[in-house]
Structure formats: structure tokens, C-alpha cells
Amino acid sequence: MTSPPASVDGFVKQFLQNLNFDIGVSLSESSKNDQYLALAGTVRDYLMARWLDDQRRQGDLQAKGVCYLSAEYLLGRQLDNNLLASRLTDIASDALAQCGIDLDELRQLEVEPGLGNGGLGRLAACFIDSLATIGVPSIGYGIRYEYGIFRQTFEDGQQVEQPDAWLALGSPWEFPHPEAAQQISFGGHTETYDDDGVTRSRWIPGWNVQAVPYNYMVPGYHNGRVNTLRLWSAVATSAFDLRIFNSGDYEEAVRAQTFAENISKVLYPEDSTPQGKELRLQQQYFFVAASIGDFLENVLADGYDLAKLPERVIFQLNDTHPVIAVPELMRVLVDDKHMEWDAAWAITQQCFAYTCHTLLPEALEVWPVDLLGRLLPRHLEIIYRINDDFLEEVRERFGDDELRIRAMSIVGEHPFRSVRMAHLATVAGSKVNGVAELHSQLLRDKVLHDFDEFFPGKFTNVTNGVTPRRFIRLANPDLAGLITEALGAGWTVDLERLRGLEAFAADPEFRERFAAVKAGNKRRLAAVLRERDGLDVSEDHLLDVMVKRLHEYKRQMLQLLHIVTQYDRVVSGRVAASDITPRTFLFGAKAAPGYAMAKSIIHLINAVGEVVNDDPRVEGRLKVLFPPNYNVTLAERVIPAADLSEQISLAGKEASGTGNMKFALNGALTIGTDDGANVEIRELVGDENFFLFGMSEPEVEAQWAKGYRPAEFYQADAELRSAMDLIASGAFSGGDRSVFEPIVSNLLYDDRFMVLADYGSYIRAQAKVDAAYADPDAWTRSAILNVARTGFFSSDRSIRDYIDRIWHTPPVS
Numbered sequence: 086m087t088s089p090p091a092s093v094d095g096f097v098k099q100f101l102q103n104l105n106f107d108i109g110v111s112l113s114e115s116s117k118n119d120q121y122l123a124l125a126g127t128v129r130d131y132l133m134a135r136w137l138d139d140q141r142r143q144g145d146l147q148a149k150g151v152c153y154l155s156a157e158y159l160l161g162r163q164l165d166n167n168l169l170a171s172r173l174t175d176i177a178s179d180a181l182a183q184c185g186i187d188l189d190e191l192r193q194l195e196v197e198p199g200l201g202n203g204g205l206g207r208l209a210a211c212f213i214d215s216l217a218t219i220g221v222p223s224i225g226y227g228i229r230y231e232y233g234i235f236r237q238t239f240e241d242g243q244q245v246e247q248p249d250a251w252l253a254l255g256s257p258w259e260f261p262h263p264e265a266a267q268q269i270s271f272g273g274h275t276e277t278y279d280d281d282g283v284t285r286s287r288w289i290p291g292w293n294v295q296a297v298p299y300n301y302m303v304p305g306y307h308n309g310r311v312n313t314l315r316l317w318s319a320v321a322t323s324a325f326d327l328r329i330f331n332s333g334d335y336e337e338a339v340r341a342q343t344f345a346e347n348i349s350k351v352l353y354p355e356d357s358t359p360q361g362k363e364l365r366l367q368q369q370y371f372f373v374a375a376s377i378g379d380f381l382e383n384v385l386a387d388g389y390d391l392a393k394l395p396e397r398v399i400f401q402l403n404d405t406h407p408v409i410a411v412p413e414l415m416r417v418l419v420d421d422k423h424m425e426w427d428a429a430w431a432i433t434q435q436c437f438a439y440t441c442h443t444l445l446p447e448a449l450e451v452w453p454v455d456l457l458g459r460l461l462p463r464h465l466e467i468i469y470r471i472n473d474d475f476l477e478e479v480r481e482r483f484g485d486d487e488l489r490i491r492a493m494s495i496v497g498e499h500p501f502r503s504v505r506m507a508h509l510a511t512v513a514g515s516k517v518n519g520v521a522e523l524h525s526q527l528l529r530d531k532v533l534h535d536f537d538e539f540f541p542g543k544f545t546n547v548t549n550g551v552t553p554r555r556f557i558r559l560a561n562p563d564l565a566g567l568i569t570e571a572l573g574a575g576w577t578v579d580l581e582r583l584r585g586l587e588a589f590a591a592d593p594e595f596r597e598r599f600a601a602v603k604a605g606n607k608r609r610l611a612a613v614l615r616e617r618d619g620l621d622v623s624e625d626h627l628l629d630v631m632v633k634r635l636h637e638y639k640r641q642m643l644q645l646l647h648i649v650t651q652y653d654r655v656v657s658g659r660v661a662a663s664d665i666t667p668r669t670f671l672f673g674a675k676a677a678p679g680y681a682m683a684k685s686i687i688h689l690i691n692a693v694g695e696v697v698n699d700d701p702r703v704e705g706r707l708k709v710l711f712p713p714n715y716n717v718t719l720a721e722r723v724i725p726a727a728d729l730s731e732q733i734s735l736a737g738k739e740a741s742g743t744g745n746m747k748f749a750l751n752g753a754l755t756i757g758t759d760d761g762a763n764v765e766i767r768e769l770v771g772d773e774n775f776f777l778f779g780m781s782e783p784e785v786e787a788q789w790a791k792g793y794r795p796a797e798f799y800q801a802d803a804e805l806r807s808a809m810d811l812i813a814s815g816a817f818s819g820g821d822r823s824v825f826e827p828i829v830s831n832l833l834y835d836d837r838f839m840v841l842a843d844y845g846s847y848i849r850a851q852a853k854v855d856a857a858y859a860d861p862d863a864w865t866r867s868a869i870l871n872v873a874r875t876g877f878f879s880s881d882r883s884i885r886d887y888i889d890r891i892w893h894t895p896p897v898s
């Protein structure tokens with residue numbers, strides 16, 4: 086098969102053909118959505134020949150590849166990325182113009198697939214982009230949620246969640262393959278049987294569902310490669326012989342169908358506090374069992390010798406969500422393929438590697454054994470056996486140190502008997518990595534310390550990265566143009582070349598052009614927010630941005646206390662409004678629906694905005710903007726416009742952060758703590774181009790050790806006291822003191838994330854920001870140096886690190 090010719094005329098022809106024959110409308114009768122679907126179809130057609138080639142080639146080659154197992158992929162819009170990767174942007178734009186259609190208008194119609202919560206899901210999306218661009222044989226496996234992350238709206242300043250029906254207007258980027266469905270079983274019981282003198286176990290499941298694969302193209306950038314993302318969707322099997330539903334009547338049958346299809350219905354919007362929901366475990370097992378089955382049956386050649394499996398594949402576990410894949414592979418090898426336990430275990434250990442994405446103890450997933458045993462009885466037995474063997478080895482090495490054994494056990498006893506998925510992943514994985522230097526170090530020293538001692542060499546680091554295609558080329562075309570003019574093409578796939586910009590930082594004309602790009606990006610953002618949310622952005626303000634999930638450890642409250650302090654300084658007369666640096670504080674954040682404190686903080690941000698924005702005493706110099714429903718599409722507009730990036734988590738809590746990297750690469754300066762990848766950003770850009778504040782991780786530990794009483798910080802700092810009192814007084818809640826009382830008391834008497842302890846240092850750092858911004862030319866110089874020195878944070882580099890340190894899967898040409 087060959088691609089249609091890449092010419093404007095060829096594109097017009099293909100586009101009209103798709104419009105007429107696939108969508109079934111004439112150009113004159115077509116809606117914008119029809120046109121968008123036909124356009125997407127046309128881009129697909131161009132990529133198709135290469136996709137088919139790559140699938141064949143990867144099959145022929147029998148090279149070792151990566152199966153990236155992730156419950157989330159936060160992809161963002163597909164059209165632009167696919168146009169860019171296949172060099173079709175200009176052709177498509179001209180071709181549509183010939184048909185009287187504006188490409189830009191069609192772009193806006195795409196509903197982004199929001200199949201992830203935040204950092205972890207977006208990282209997976211960056212990684213599959215880099216895998217394709219580097220040319221590593223790989224498949225991304227995940228779940229095709231019918232509803233992605235909820236759509237956020239505000240009612241009276243409070244978050245309201247709406248379902249995200251992202252498939253409603255058609256989904257032109259996916260290819261369903263019902264004929265390649267995998268049958269996935271659940272429930273039932275296990276038994277042993279005699280197989281010619283060998284006692285074996287088998288699982289007699291209680292019910293099953295079908296996993297239907299939907300394939301998505303993942304084009305590499307300008308390299309003619311197209312990898313596959315395979316997302317699984319649940320449908321009822323024709324003989325859905327669920328015992329409990331098997332009453333035989335029609336209504337029950339339909340209900341049974343709904344039950345099966347619920348599995349891929351909705352993305353769980355919790356990030357960081359697992360709810361232990363049965364459906365979530367069903368989702369996890371559903372997608373990894375389908376993926377392993379698919380790989381063994383459809384990707385490997387028939388009759389492949391499974392003893393050699395580690396030569397063909399590494400399953401990368403994106404956090405603990407897919408870890409049930411470990412006992413699943415063991416079950417397949419031992420029960421289905423009749424392999425010896427020890428041989429199967431040796432293979433399994435080489436075929437998995439585990440990435441941890443958190444340090445919060447409450448984020449570590451555990452599954453109660455009664456739930457696991459009910460849903461996956463054979464897997465629970467396998468986990469017990471893995472644990473018994475493992476603990477025996479621990480005893481051999483460390484003696485009968487019961488405390489240590491209890492601490493390391495895969496099965497924990499408190500508060501109830503449950504399986505600790507991080508321990509299982511660590512025992513099973515050939516490697517375990519954290520996502521930034523500091524995070525990996527803390528994993529080794531603290532969270533998984535005993536395991537590091539027991540498995541020397543198993544722990545490693547791969548610092549996160551972001552794709553420069555989406556987050557520079559697409560999001561910031563003017564900056565991309567300026568860079569290409571300065572350095573030539575090539576930097577998009579070799580981001581360390583940005584170093585070459587250092588020389589230009591000294592050039593006044595380049596600085597002027599760089600500043601003009603930033604100003605243009607602010608104008609574009611202003612237009613977007615006006616149109617999208619009716620918000621007014623003052624283009625002459627310092628644009629100060631904090632966008633990320635709402636979580637107490639990320640400390641949106643600290644930024645809020647800074648805003649209230651500035652406001653309080655003006656209204657109390659301590660500072661003249663005219664002496665305040667004009668700033669716009671832009672927030673973007675979703676709260677998990679069940680996380681009351683996070684929702685309350687969202688309410689307070691909106692409430693402070695209401696008051697501050699309209700108070701004439703402020704003279705329009707402080708603005709708080711909180712556009713709802715922050716997502717990848719909005720990020721692509723916000724990040725290139727930002728002057729200042731807020732990365733202010735309590736040291737030791739943010740595993741890495743990836744927004745921090747996107748901002749620096751787009752020429753925002755960071756105000757941040759020594760946490761996650763901020764540490765590496767600061768080392769690279771230099772102290773003079775970074776606003777550091779707050780306690781370091783060891784200082785945080787020392788503060789806890791000596792006893793932390795937040796009220797003492799409140800007492801000791803008059804400005805802090807005044808700002809907190811203002812919130813407590815009801816000034817932002819129409820005089821009602823009760824509305825934000827829980828936030829204030831929480832800070833005063835609990836403050837788990839030491840907001841009050843870091844407040845003074847933060848306020849001083851913000852004053853330095855104001856002073857630095859007063860010299861626009863020096864600011865721009867710093868911004869250029871941020872871009873020049875952060876090429877390290879390309880996800881291409883992360884993937885090369887994974888290849889060198891963990892996967893050993895060289896690219897194939």
C-alpha cells in the first residue's frame with residue numbers, strides 16, 4: 086500500500102473523498118464537525134501505509150520491544166500533532182483553504198481524549214511520542230475509558246463535575262478490532278488436579294468479559310515511523326454466564342451486559358488517594374490481562390519459546406496500577422504453559438520493571454486480600470507463594486528480624502490484611518526507578534530502604550521529560566521559529582542543542598525578539614480566555630501561573646496567602662497600590678471529587694479573586710484568574726505565555742513534576758522549592774535564574790523532629806497573621822466566618838505540608854521576583870537562559886535513559 090501523494094491537490098481530493106464516502110455528505114451540506122472528521126480521516130490515510138509497514142517490520146524483526154503498561158494516557162488533541170509529525174500542516178491548511186475551510190476553526194472542534202488525571206498520564210503520552218520518534222519497537226497498552234477525566238465547572242466558585250463524553254461527536258483516530266478481542270475472566274475458585282503425576286493448579290473463573298482493542302496511531306516526528314497505542318474496551322461476552330445474573334430473563338441479561346461494560350466506563354478521578362474500589366481492580370486486571378494475552382498470542386510469532394521471553398519484551402509498569410500483571414504472567418506460564426515455578430519466576434522477574442511516581446505513603450496502592458481473593462483467587466495464591474519465597478530469602482539473609490520481615494512483606498496486616506502493590510512490583514521488577522534524582526534517592530533511603538539493601542543495584546533513576554514536539558513546536562510556534570532561525574532545524578529531536586541559545590542571550594536584538602514572542606503568546610492567551618471563559622487578561626501584567634492538580638502537598642494555599650498578603654498590604658495602607666508590581670495570578674486545577682479540603686481551597690481561590698479583582702483600591706494591579714477545566718489543550722496556551730512558574734510543593738513531596746519542565750522550556754522563570762525535578766532545573770539554569778525558597782528536605786525532617794507547631798509561625802509573623810485573620814474574618818465569604826474556617830484551622834493546628842513554616846521565605850522570594858521583573862531586559866536574558874539550559878528535559882532523553890539503564894531495547898532503523 087502506498088500513501089496518497091503529499092500535494093495540495095492530492096490532499097483536496099482525499100479530503101473530499103472522505104467527506105463524501107466516509108461521512109456521507111457533500112461539501113456544501115457538511116457541518117464543521119463533518120469537515121473535522123473528514124480531515125482527521127485524511128491525515129490517517131497519509132499515515133496508514135507507514136503504520137502498516139511498521140507493524141509488519143516490527144513483526145519480522147523479532148527485536149526486543151517495550152510494552153508500556155499504563156492505566157492512563159493524557160493524550161491531548163491529536164490532529165495537530167499528527168499533522169506536524171507527518172509534515173502535513175501547510176498542505177492541509179492550503180488544501181482546506183481551497184475548499185473554503187479554515188484549518189484553525191476545525192482544530193478547535195477536537196475534544197481532547199482526557200484519559201488521565203495529571204502528571205502520570207501526561208508522562209505516558211510524552212513517552213509514547215518519544216518511543217516512536219526514537220524508533221523503539223513498542224506498544225502502549227491502556228484502557229479506552231468511555232468517560233475521561235471529568236469536565237470541571239464552577240458554581241458560586243465551587244467545583245462541579247460533569248461527565249466527559251469525549252466520544253460523542255465521533256472518534257476518528259481509533260480503529261476498533263472486535264475480531265481480536267481477548268476474553269478476560271474474573272471470580273470463581275481454584276483447584277488442583279493431577280496431570281500425569283504432576284500436581285497442578287487451575288482457575289475455574291466465575292464470569293468473564295471481552296476486551297476489544299482500539300488501536301491509535303502514534304507517529305514519530307518526521308521519521309516515517311508509526312507505533313501503536315492499544316486501548317481496551319469492555320463488552321459483554323455473548324455467553325455471559327455470570328452465575329449471579331444467570332436467571333435467564335431478558336432484563337437480567339441486559340443488566341449483565343451493563344455490568345460487564347462498566348469496566349471501561351470511566352476513569353477514576355482520584356490521584357494520590359486510592360479508594361480501594363472493586364471496579365478499579367477490575368479495570369487494572371482487565372487491561373493488563375488483555376495486554377499480556379495480546380502480546381503473547383498476537384505479537385509473538387506462533388510457537389515462540391517462552392523461555393526466551395526476556396529477549397523479546399520488557400513490560401514497563403507505570404506506577405502500581407498495572408502490577409497485577411505480575412501474577413498474571415506467572416499464572417499463564419505456570420498454569421497454562423506448564424512451566425516450572427522457578428523458571429517462570431526467573432522469566433517474570435526479567436520481563437518487568439517498575440516506575441514509582443510518588444512519595445506520599447497514602448498514595449501507595451494496597452488491595453484487601455478478601456477483595457483480591459474474591460475477584461482473582463488464583464492470583465492471590467500466586468502472590469502468597471511469591472511472598473513466602475521472598476520472605477524466606479529475607480530470613481536467610483537478615484536472620485529472624487521479625488520487624489524487618491513484617492515491614493518488607495508483600496502482604497501487610499494493618500489495618501487489614503492486604504497486598505502492597507509497590508512491594509510486589511519491587512520484588513518482581515528487574516529495576517525500580519524514581520522519576521527525578523531527589524525522588525529516586527528518597528525511595529532508596531526511605532520509602533523502600535530495606536528493599537534497596539536487599540536488592541543491590543535494582544534501584545535507579547530516570548528523570549522525567551516532556552515532548553518538545555507538543556510543548557514547544559505546537560504550543561509555541563513563534564518561539565520554535567525563533568529557535569530554528571538561530572540554531573537551524575534539528576533541535577526538535579536533539580533538545581540539548583538549545584544550549585546554542587546561550588550565546589544569543591547576550592544579543593539585545595535577540596532579546597527583543599524573544600520578548601516579543603512572549604508578548605504575542607500573552608495576547609493569544611488573552612484572546613483564548615476571553616472567548617473560552619469571558620476572562621480579562623491584562624497583557625502588561627507579570628503572568629504568574631500555578632497549574633496542576635489541587636493537592637495540599639502542592640500548596641496552592643501558599644500562593645493564595647501571598648495574594649492575600651499583597652491585597653492586605655494595599656487595603657491596610659501599608660503599601661501604596663502604585664508600588665505593587667502588576668500581576669495576574671492564573672490558576673488551573675481539578676480536585677478529586679471526594680477530596681473536601683482540595684475543593685474548599687478551589688472555592689477560596691475563586692472567592693479571593695471575586696474580591697480582589699473588583700476592589701478599586703487595588704487599581705487593577707492584582708488579578709486572580711481561575712479558568713475552569715484545566716486540561717492539555719489549555720496548558721498548550723497557558724504555558725508559552727507565562728512569566729513565572731509556581732513549583733512550590735513541600736520539599737520531599739513532589740516526585741518530579743513535569744509542568745516545571747514545560748514552563749522553563751518556554752521561557753518562564755521558576756519560583757520553587759528544592760523538590761522533585763526543580764532541583765535539577767535549578768542546577769542547570771543556575772541560581773541566578775531561579776527563585777529558590779523554603780526548607781530543603783532534610784530541613785523539613787529536622788523541623789518535624791523538633792516538633793512543628795504552625796501556630797507559632799502565625800504568632801511570629803505579623804503579615805502572616807493579618808492575612809490569615811482576613812480570611813478568617815469572612816472578608817472573602819460575605820462576612821460568613823464559617824465558610825473557610827476549616828482551611829484556617831487546618832493551617833493553624835495541623836498544616837501537614839508546612840505552609841506556614843515556608844511562608845516567610847516564600848514572601849521574600851516573591852519580592853525578589855518583583856525586583857527582577859522591574860528590569861525587563863535582564864528578565865528576558867534569564868528567560869532565554871532557562872530555555873537554553875533545559876534541553877535535558879526532553880522525554881527523548883528520558884527514553885534513552887530507560888533504554889540504557891532498564892530496557893536494553895535499541896532503536897531499530
Ligand code: 26W
Pocket residue numbers: 203204205206208355356357358359360404442443448449450520549739740741742743761
Ligand atoms: C488513586 C491512586 C493513585 C495514586 C497515585 C493514582 C495516581 C497516582 C499517581 C502516581 C499520581 C501522579 O500522577 N504522580 C505524578 O507523576 C508525575 C510523573 O512522574 C510526577 O511528575 C509527579 O511529581 C507525580 O505527582
